Amino acid sequence: MKLILAWLVWLGGVAALIAIDFFLRLSDGDVKTGGVPEPLGALLLFLLGGASLWLLYQGLRNISIWKRLILVGAQAAAGYLLGIVIGINYVCRAGIDCF
DSSP: OHHHHHHHHHHHHHHHHHHHHHHHHHHHTOTTSOSSOHHHHHHHHHHHHHHHHHHHHHHTTTSOHHHHHHHHHHHHHHHHHHHHHHHHHHHHHTTSOOO
């Protein structure tokens, strides 16, 4: 159950941060300016990631330490890559910036 909660914390937090950022950009009148300040956004993502990793680690208590570390590391890498894909998708589709 904690594994599912960890993923919900990460994905829900990223979605909430994107929604708040988009709302702030729309209320500014220009989607290319405003939004959540980058240091605050980075701090929030760091805290969400830390909470998610702690929940993942706690959810895997019944297995050996090495297997637990490998599983947490693999899920952390997957969550990190998913966060990058979601972030780039948001920035490009919202018209903020793109390649």
